Amino acid sequence: xxxxxxxxxxxxxxxxxxxxxxxxxxxxxxxxxxxxxxxxxxxxxxxxxxxxxxxxxxxxxxxxxxxxxxxxxxxxxxxxxxxxxxxxxxxxxxxxxxxxxxxxxxxxxxxxxxxxxxxxxxxxxxxxxxxxxxxxxxxxxxxxxxxxxxxxxxxxxxxxxxxxxxxxxxxxxxxxxxxxxxxxxxxxxxxxxxxxxxxxxxxxxxxxxxxxxxxxxxxxxxxxxxxxx
DNA sequence: CTGTGGATTTGCT
DNA sequence: GCAAATCCACAGG
Numbered sequence: 046x047x048x049x050x051x052x053x054x055x056x057x058x059x060x061x062x063x064x065x066x067x068x069x070x071x072x073x074x075x076x077x078x079x080x081x082x083x084x085x086x087x088x089x090x091x092x093x094x095x096x097x098x099x100x101x102x103x104x105x106x107x108x109x110x111x112x113x114x115x116x117x118x119x120x121x122x123x124x125x126x127x128x129x130x131x132x133x134x135x136x137x138x139x140x141x142x143x144x145x146x147x148x149x150x151x152x153x154x155x156x157x158x159x160x161x162x163x164x165x166x167x168x169x170x171x172x173x174x175x176x177x178x179x180x181x182x183x184x185x186x187x188x189x190x191x192x193x194x195x196x197x198x199x200x201x202x203x204x205x206x207x208x209x210x211x212x213x214x215x216x217x218x219x220x221x222x223x224x225x226x227x228x229x230x231x232x233x234x235x236x237x238x239x240x241x242x243x244x245x246x247x248x249x250x251x252x253x254x255x256x257x258x259x260x261x262x263x264x265x266x267x268x269x270x271x272x273x274x
Numbered sequence: 275c276t277g278t279g280g281a282t283t284t285g286c287t
Numbered sequence: 288g289c290a291a292a293t294c295c296a297c298a299g300g
Contacts, residue, residue, distance in 0.1 A: 105281075141294070141296095142294090143293070144292075144293035146282055146283070148282080150281085238281070242280085
């Protein structure tokens with residue numbers, strides 16, 4: 046009898062949902078970003094599964110884009126830090142910020158085109174108690190405190206640049222994957238991006254309308270919405 | 275080689 | 288509302 050393949054100590058069938066195809070990520074970041082809402086980010090390490098539903102993202106455009114996106118890390122071309130963004134689609138770009146935190150993106154498009162999507166908030170789904178513990182939160186803390194914010198998300202899942210930068214999230218053997226279940230396509234709110242100094246008006250932030258785990262000011266809810274396409 | 279500042283979070287005023 | 292915490296990538300000389 047052939048034994049089912051494992052990922053980091055778990056049978057693959059134990060992971061929630063189904064793996065998202067690489068083809069999905071081989072599109073422009075503006076296209077990929079809203080469609081990531083409702084999908085699952087799944088981490089498997091040492092037999093431990095942590096997963097959250099993606100409820101808030103931002104698109105960052107590569108230097109080839111028109112108009113250009115000066116807020117993107119890839120804006121001035123490839124560097125040792127952002128090299129993953131210039132590789133193929135479906136890979137994790139994890140960078141450190143303010144010397145304290147990490148943020149996670151997924152590369153889009155294809156080799157040479159550095160568009161990406163920043164993951165800004167998750168609704169914890171699997172391993173909620175452990176995610177809370179990773180954040181130093183009490184068991185009684187509200188669930189929305191666990192992974193709402195790009196660096197809180199990384200803390201909750203234990204994502205770091207040394208441990209996770211360059212991982213393939215579209216591979217069944219990867220310890221970090223994007224997966225999808227039968228969750229209904231959510232209603233999407235589109236707003237400007239948060240925390241940047243350039244291209245502040247581009248409507249490239251996408252969030253699940255009204256979801257409690259979305260970060261940022263409530264006033265941004267008032268922007269135009271889209272049924273996802 | 276050095277200076278600058280950031281896709282953040284938290285805690286205090 | 289505001290500033291501190293705390294690192295290093297990278298642009299400029």
